[in-house]
Amino acid sequence: MWFASLLTSSSASFGRILIVGLLPSSVPIVFVWMLLRAHSFSGASDWSRLIPPDLRTDLLQVLIALVVITLLTVLVQPFQLRMVRLLEGYWDSWWLTAQVAPLFIEYQTRKKELLLERIDRLRERLDLVAKAPPPTTLQEQKKRHRDHARMAAARRRAKLRLQRYPRPTDTEDPETPLLPTALGNTLRTGETSAGERYGLNTLFSWPRLYPLLSDRLTAAQSAARDSLDAAATLCISFFVVFVVAVAGLADEPKAYWIPALAFVLCCLSYVGSIAAAALFTTHVRVAYDLHRFDLLKAMHHELPKTAADEYFQFKQLSDFFISESAHTAADGLASDKLANRTYEHPAEPAKPAVSPPVQE
Incomplete structure (x- = not known):
């Protein structure tokens, strides 16, 4: 307690x-x-x-x-x-918040779209500045440097803000649903991209x-x-x-x-x-x-050799975790979902021999 x-x-x-x-x-x-x-x-x-x-x-x-x-x-x-x-922004449990949630989701969607447009617009302006003829005076050169630094900083800020929105997670269903609040979208970014x-x-x-x-x-x-x-x-x-x-x-x-x-x-x-x-x-x-392979070691699974093998093995393991939480029979679920997995059981260090007590 x-x-x-x-x-x-x-x-x-x-x-x-x-x-x-x-x-x-x-x-x-x-x-x-x-x-x-x-x-x-x-x-x-x-x-x-x-x-x-x-x-x-x-x-x-x-x-x-x-x-x-x-x-x-x-x-x-x-x-x-x-x-x-x-x-x-998990507002489905209350009737009132569930009614207004779509409005806030639309607001978050528009903010994300505006950030994408701003990043593209600033990139185009930076390209125009880079392709412009060299300045003829020192004042023009200083002004160009100031404008370039200001637009580059604005683009970096916009990209940082965009990173707080969930990324596409699946090629077949690329759009990750947004939540009504900025806090929820920031956390969902990690929940849908870390692993x-x-x-x-x-x-x-x-x-x-x-x-x-x-x-x-x-x-x-x-x-x-x-x-x-x-x-x-x-x-x-x-x-x-x-x-x-x-x-x-x-x-x-x-x-x-x-x-x-x-x-x-x-x-x-x-x-x-x-x-x-x-x-x-x-x-x-x-x-x-840093620790994704520790999960395989703890489960005594064989470590993958290539990145492609790693993705396939983790994808199979995720299917097993998800199926375990669904309403399916638990009997033999691992042998069904992880049928082609091989295990590695490291040898335990030998225990030191216990010497008999000395007889006086």
């Missing part, structure tokens, strides 16, 4: 619990407590009430707040994945590959995942603060900067989650680049 993991966690695990659970949960709770103490919901806010008149009463309120934050974190922890998937480059289905092979990663790569990947979860949870927390602030400070125009600040922080947290997602997908690709 989460509370037990809090009591028995290491420093790294406690750091994740702190930045992903406790801190994001404390933001809306502390803000609601401040509004209640200032009587914001019953009239004009009296911010002087935030200063404690009695230290003992204040300590009791702080203790109660800590207990409430801990309990809320424990209750919200099982739904953390659901909240992140909500920001990713697919070698013939492995990423979604089904990643849980089997993750335990085989090196300690350094696992630490880097976990740090990126913690940053992603923390930014996504903070985004939701600041959105809750924004809604509560609008409700509590609706009759105080001078305090409108509070919900505005909460909304800005919500947007910044969402942008940060996209950056963390891009870093996370990079680590996932690196994991397949």
